Each structure stands twice: as structure tokens, then as C-alpha cells.
Amino acid sequence: MISRKDIVNILNLVKIGDHSVNDSSNLIDDGLLDSFSILMFVIEIKQKYDVTVSIESDVHKIFRTADSLYIHVKNEMEEIRNEN
């Protein structure tokens, strides 16, 4: 199962700018992520965990912090597991 730390590690891999991502970072508003980084994040998750995370709407809400993103990814993974 993916952990909060895993999410932060992936975010640090795909982020732009020179600040590190921490639990309180505001990912989009602080300029840590752009659309390219978001796309890279989803692809990294797919590659590392073989899970397709979809973000149909509320990108700003989901990518507000590492924590909100972690909750979304965890929910998505659970949903996929239940479907299977």
C-alpha cells in the first residue's frame, strides 16, 4: 500500500522550482507543480504501483497539499481494489 511518505517522494521527483515538498506545502499555489508535473505524478504512480489514478475534476483541491493528494490516491486505490 502506498504511504504518505511515498507520495511526498514522488512529488519531490516531479516538482518544479527549488523548494522541497513537505506536508504543509501548497502544491499548486506555491508553484511546486504545473500541469506537466501533475501528469508525471500520475504516470509515476502507474509505473511504480500499477494503479491508474484518475483526477476527473477538483485538481486544485486534490493537489492542494501532499496530504489531500495522499487521501485521494488511497481512495482511488481502494475503489479499484473493490471493483476487482
Add this chain to the structure above:
Amino acid sequence: MVCTRNYNLSHSFGDIVSAHGNNSAICISDKCHSYIEIDEISTKIANWLDNQGVRCGDVIALPADKTFLIYSIVVSCLKLGVTYSFYESSFPIYRLEKQFNVLDPQLIIYSKDEIINNFREGFDLIELSQIEAELNRFSSKLNFNRNLVTDSSIAYVMFTSGSTGEPKGVAISHKNLINFIDWIRHDLGICVDDRITGLNKLFFDNSVFDIYASLFTGACLYPVNDNIINDSGMLFDYIRGNQITVWFSVPSLIVYHLTLAPKQSKSFRVLKKIIFGGEGFPKNSLLKLRNITDGNSKLLNVYGPTECTCICSLYEIRSTDFDDVNSDKIAPLGYINNNTDYIIVNNDGNRCGPGETGELYLGGSLVGRGYWNNIDLTNIQFIQNPFHSKYRDIYYKTGDLVCSNDDNIIEFISRSDYQIKHMGYRIELPEIENVLLTHSEISEACAVYKKTNDLGVISILYAGKIQEEYVRSYLVERIPSYMLPKNIVKLDSLPKNSNGKIDRRQLYEV
């Protein structure tokens, strides 16, 4: 001989206002503005600019804000014969300074204080809100003779990455744009009923299509801001709610929505035309888009360098393009426009035959006037047709290696230099290297671009005394965020080839 009037973009816009004045020209944030409205406001702004001493042939810098006032200033510049050039306020000061030094504008209009405080010395500055506040003092009737503007007047200067570390400003004339608009109407079939997305950032070449395909054809422009663009739910609500008919963006944006939001992306099928250009479209994602649209939308791949007025070729995606979906090949560039001439030249300087790879040279009515304030570079890139010297016949050397088949369909093969397209943005990798080499503690630097899973990543390899995190900070202060590398690797020294030059091929493996 009777001299007919000199037809410029002011006349072209006037014709649209006469024919479709009450139609919506721009809709922003649920508010639509008619052609008559933008005509009146832009004339007031032109009179205001004239009152400020800005004259035909002068140049002004504009913030790349997608607001009604900014689009109106663009039209006012065209009426007055003033050249406009967009700048992005969020770019580092270092980069903006270089851009303004090349542009040498008579006036910089700004909307964000914190940025422009750095340019108080040496430039005349005016805040956007000041123009807005003063507008009602000015007449909505032209106080000057628009026939003074010639069709060779420069309409805009578009900045793009330069390999020396200095951004290049490409100068495009009224005549170039009049021919471009003609192609948009006749070949692309854009008409007054169309509602066109304004997805592209105004400092990016693709926005030229957004502005001129809408405001100069009688169609309506729907500028979209970043908070909507990156949110599939909001974006497709916007597309459906406003009954948008034409989409134009880089493939990366389409791939972004297809990847993140498979359900929302089904709404791509409500569009009549999905036009994409600025980079290659990965075949797997293109197939996904085709399956979603399922013949409801035309999928059109366009190509063109900034130097040749945005778009020079068109290709409508066909089902046979997916015969080999696993191939690395991207969609063909397609057929070169009727208003554009081309030659494909091989390494020996001869014309290429079908199937033979060579550099694409573009000529004809879309070829721009060269690089602003840089005659030397203009003379290198904009050259006389190498196959005759009977008359002046200027071609732009694109640096794109292509080949054509028996049906004159052009296919992109690779670049002849180190220019890349990243998320549609054109980047000269040596520009990043040259910025790094301005640091006294960096002795060697090389930027490489590698694609995995259809996503390209810029990496920097360098030799020097400073650590990676300082290299990143140094770049953040000097280059736009879309040029920033994902990986920075410090080496003792960079590998060299037998000529003593940095061995890029070996670095790709590092």
C-alpha cells in the same frame, strides 16, 4: 495607374466589424463583448496611445494576461501601426530584462507592480488600470489616418528561446497575418459560427492562431485561464456550456486530460475540430483521442515555426495512420499550405527526392521579417533561395529534418540542432547551458532531453564547484519554469569526443 488602398489588419478588422458587428467577438468570464464593442474600445485605446506619443512603427510590451482590455490593446496597436509584444509577468527578472533589452519598447504596459519595479529605470511604464481609467476621455472615432499603416508594418514580435542565451524576437508583419487569416478561412474552414478556445498562453506562438482565427474571421474567442485549463471537470463544463466548436492546443494538453480524466475526456467528441500543433502527438494517445471522438470531430495536426506565422502545414488524421500503432512515428506534418513554398535540402545542398531526408526551407507569404534587432542572425536563418538568384526570394531555414512522400506529405524526422519541443514550448538546450556557464563556479554544462513513456525530461549535467541544489536555484532565477530541468547531475568533468567537444551521446546514457 490608380493606387488602391494599402490593405492592412486595421482594414481587415474593419471589414469584420462592418459585416458582423453585433456578433460576439470575445467571451471572458461569462461576459461576451461584441465586435462593435471591441472596435470602439480599441479605437479609444489607439487614440490614447497616440496621445501618449506612441506612433506608427513604435513598439510596446504587453503583459500576457487574457483580459478583454489586453485583446483590445492588441487591436488598437494594429489600427495604429504599433508593434506589440507579449511578456509573461511570472518569468524571472533576468529573462524579462533580456527580452526588453532586445525589444527596446517605447512603452511597457504592466499589471503587476512587483515585477515591473525592476524596470523603472530605462523604460517608460504605464499601469493597465491607468489606461482603463483614462479611456473615457478619448474618442471612439479614429483621430489618425489608418492608411499610414502599411502591410509591411510589423504587427507583433514573438519571443522564443535563443541558443546563445539571449531570447530571439520574431517579427511578423500585417501582410504575413493577412495571408495567414486567408488560409484559416479557406483551408481550415473557420467561419463566423465558430467558437474558438483560447487555451494557449499569449507569449506562446500558438496564441497567434487563437487571436487571428477568431477576431479576424468573425468567429468568437473564448480565452481560458489556467485554473480552468488544468482541471478536466471545469474545462469540459466550459467547453460544453459554451458550445465551443474549435479546440487548438499543444498535444501535451490533450494527453494531460486523456490521462488524468478518462471520463471527462469523452467530451472531446462535442468539438467539430480538434487542432493540435507545436510538437509531435504520441500515437497511442492520438488513437485514444480518435476512439473517443469516433468520427464526430476532425483531428487536425498543424505545423509551423514561429518565424513563419504560426502554421505552415496541415494534416487531417486518417484511420490508416493507426495501421502500425506501435511505431514510434508521430502524425505527419502534412501538406504545406498553398501560400507557402518549400524546399527540402540534403547535406550536399541539393534538393531531396521523395523519401530522402533533408532540412526543410520555407518560403512564401508567411515567412516573417526576421529577428528583431538582430540582423546578423536574420541573415543566417532567412536566406535567398539557394537554387536561383534571379530575384529576391527569401526562405527560412527551419532546422527541421523532414522527408516527403510521392503525395507531397511531409514527415518530421528529427532536428538538425539541439532545439527541442517540451510541452509544446520551443527550447534551445544551449540556452540553458549558456545561462549555467555565466556562473563562475561552473566550468562545463550540457542539457539533454530524453523521452520515456511519451514524456520528455530535461536533464542537466555539469562540472563545477557548486552543488546541485544551488544550480537549480541559479536556474530558477534566470529561466522560465517550463525550461527548468528535472534532473541535475554533477560530474567531475563531462565526457568529450575525439574533437574535444562534449560527447552528448555518452551523456544520454549517464
